[in-house]
Amino acid sequence: MTVTVHPTLRSLTATAVSVPMRRPLGTSAQRIDTASLALVDLQTEEGITGRAYAFCYLPSIALALVPIVAELSATLAGAPVAPLELARRVGRHLKLPGITGPLAMVASAVDTAAWDAFAQAAGVPLAAVLGAQARPIPAYNSTGLGLMTADQARVEAVALTEGGFTAVKLRLGRPTAREDLAVVRAVRDALPDEVHLMVDFNQALSFAEGMRRCVMLDGEGVYWIEEPIRHDDYRHLALIAQATATPIQIGENFTGTAPMVAALEAGATDYVMPDLDRIGGVTGWQQAAGLAAAHDREVSSHLFPEVSAHLLCATPGGHWLEYVDWAEPVLEQPLEIADGLAIPSTEPGNGLRWDRAAVVHHRLG
Numbered sequence: 001m002t003v004t005v006h007p008t009l010r011s012l013t014a015t016a017v018s019v020p021m022r023r024p025l026g027t028s029a030q031r032i033d034t035a036s037l038a039l040v041d042l043q044t045e046e047g048i049t050g051r052a053y054a055f056c057y058l059p060s061i062a063l064a065l066v067p068i069v070a071e072l073s074a075t076l077a078g079a080p081v082a083p084l085e086l087a088r089r090v091g092r093h094l095k096l097p098g099i100t101g102p103l104a105m106v107a108s109a110v111d112t113a114a115w116d117a118f119a120q121a122a123g124v125p126l127a128a129v130l131g132a133q134a135r136p137i138p139a140y141n142s143t144g145l146g147l148m149t150a151d152q153a154r155v156e157a158v159a160l161t162e163g164g165f166t167a168v169k170l171r172l173g174r175p176t177a178r179e180d181l182a183v184v185r186a187v188r189d190a191l192p193d194e195v196h197l198m199v200d201f202n203q204a205l206s207f208a209e210g211m212r213r214c215v216m217l218d219g220e221g222v223y224w225i226e227e228p229i230r231h232d233d234y235r236h237l238a239l240i241a242q243a244t245a246t247p248i249q250i251g252e253n254f255t256g257t258a259p260m261v262a263a264l265e266a267g268a269t270d271y272v273m274p275d276l277d278r279i280g281g282v283t284g285w286q287q288a289a290g291l292a293a294a295h296d297r298e299v300s301s302h303l304f305p306e307v308s309a310h311l312l313c314a315t316p317g318g319h320w321l322e323y324v325d326w327a328e329p330v331l332e333q334p335l336e337i338a339d340g341l342a343i344p345s346t347e348p349g350n351g352l353r354w355d356r357a358a359v360v361h362h363r364l365g
Contacts, residue, residue, distance in 0.1 A: 028174075072093065108276060147172075168198070193221075201227055226248075276307060
């Protein structure tokens with residue numbers, strides 16, 4: 001797909017919002033009741049608007065991104081919307097403070113918005129501009145199943161299969177292994193055999209406890225075990241991966257591709273799941289997908305299902321899309337789910353359009 005004339009970037013703006021979650025998420029680290037988002041708009045001189053959002057976890061972080069995006073706007077105004085070149089320019093601008101934490105969110109969101117505008121200029125969906133045909137992607141429902149009782153988890157797990165989902169994710173990391181195992185067994189018993197069950201410890205465990213609990217889950221009908229210990233402890237993750245029959249999954253905390261290289265070379269994970277906010281937007285995702293293919297790893301997404309559906313279409317070894325509905329309250333058209341499959345938007349670009357009245361209602365600051 002070729003764009004003969006690149007649009008010209010006129011401005012970048014960010015709006016911080018906080019929207020309620022339908023199902024509060026309790027993890028081993030924190031309970032989250034609202035989704036704090038920074039909505040990024042890339043305006044062009046030609047009237048095209050590229051869009052993206054950052055999932056910021058805390059309202060203070062979403063608010064902090066607004067002036068950083070405004071500063072980038074002054075730096076990038078007048079530049080062609082050529083995503084790879086814009087990514088290099090953003091990288092140079094943020095090089096001294098380092099592209100980590102909230103600055104990684106900014107760089108990633110600007111890159112994603114640039115690719116959206118670029119695809120709109122080409123008149124095709126994002127998947128097509130990346131060289132792929134849009135197609136339905138298998139999705140697992142990750143909108144709930146936090147740290148709750150076994151009885152509560154049993155009920156919620158069944159509810160999460162509505163819409164035809166054939167996979168759901170359960171959070172673990174309770175005070176004892178026995179408590180975690182009881183909930184896993186309750187949920188597994190409540191779900192049909194054909195429904196996959198992923199579990200996520202959210203880095204709750206020490207190495208010794210991680211080894212014990214992961215081995216304990218072998219034979220319990222678990223599809224993968226996500227982040228049992230600190231996300232960047234690749235040496236010990238590799239030992240856990242070697243000891244368990246259940247596949248290990250990490251990747252949401254890869255900030256750029258260098259940590260991903262280290263994890264793959266260490267054998268720290270059986271699967272990978274880059275996060276659009278941290279990996280570097282669409283540009284970073286493409287690099288990560290190439291690394292995963294070189295190491296024969298299947299690739300799933302972390303959050304951002306609207307854009308990730310397009311990316312997985314263009315990813316060798318594309319695996320599962322993590323479905324969450326957290327941005328839906330501010331979207332004109334939420335991602336379509338049919339029979340457990342995510343249906344990428346067929347509109348030019350990535351399909352993100354803000355519901356302006358909802359944005360005003362949920363705006364922070």
